[in-house]
Amino acid sequence: MQTPLEITFRDVTPSDEIKALVAEKVRHLETFYDGIISCHVIIQAPHQSQKQGNLFEVTIYVLVPGEELAVRHNQHDVAEHEHLRVALRDAFSAMARKVKRWKDAVAGEVKVHDGPLQGRVVEIHHDEGYGQIIATDHRLVYFHKNSVVDGSFDALEPRDTVELVVQTDESDIGPQASTVRKIGALNYDPKVKKRH
Incomplete structure (x- = not known):
């Protein structure tokens, strides 16, 4: 407590x-x-x-x-x-x-989205090949450079907006993205919808 x-x-x-x-x-x-x-x-x-x-x-x-x-x-x-x-x-x-x-x-109030889960890059270590994303459902999600589509890991910067898919099995380091794709800021929708 x-x-x-x-x-x-x-x-x-x-x-x-x-x-x-x-x-x-x-x-x-x-x-x-x-x-x-x-x-x-x-x-x-x-x-x-x-x-x-x-x-x-x-x-x-x-x-x-x-x-x-x-x-x-x-x-x-x-x-x-x-x-x-x-x-x-x-x-x-x-x-x-x-x-x-x-x-x-x-x-029962698990957050659901009209489209793929989105988030912003909050931390990235180009030299070590990993980073973290704060998703719109408020989870901090780890990602490895191999999960970034189009091999664009090196182009990612903090505050970039992304779409991501989170693995169903949580790893020892918490939620981990299996797929990360950079999107334009105009496509980023931080609103979270609740299932009724």
């Missing part, structure tokens, strides 16, 4: 054991999506139930790019939520489902 985990205890005595358990559950959340920005967990015992004693309530706020996901597990006098570990388990299970749904929804 980009910011440290925040845990707030309300009417509950803080314990290192519970803090460690929460941290472990947050690490598990990050296995579903590793770009979580922040997480705030609020643990409280708001109800006094004559039958069961304190019933724990767990609220989790997870900040992901462009959205805050929230889960509030109000236990409705469920007897087993008298146990804080069970309340935490249920709240984090609900948050894991939310994170997965959010990630799937974002993946």
Whole structure:
């Protein structure tokens, strides 16, 4: 996460054991999506139930790019939520489902184009035979001189506009172009369209 985990205890005595358990559950959340920005967990015992004693309530706020996901597990006098570990388990299970749904929804908004993917050369090393392109879908794409059509690698300069085809299998260095073709600035369309 980009910011440290925040845990707030309300009417509950803080314990290192519970803090460690929460941290472990947050690490598990990050296995579903590793770009979580922040997480705030609020643990409280708001109800006094004559039958069961304190019933724990767990609220989790997870900040992901462009959205805050929230889960509030109000236990409705469920007897087993008298146990804080069970309340935490249920709240984090609900948050894991939310994170997965959010990630799937974002993946569904894959950028598509009316024509070939385009971009601008941002870095080129003529002596070493490679460069990088910032594509209109915001990916930084590596390319080798052999991928440039018409053998025009040596003519490419930073800020030149290109069309490119990105290999489906990502390499160790990230996205890599299999084909790069220089285009005129007038043909460059930086607008990105979303699939609806």
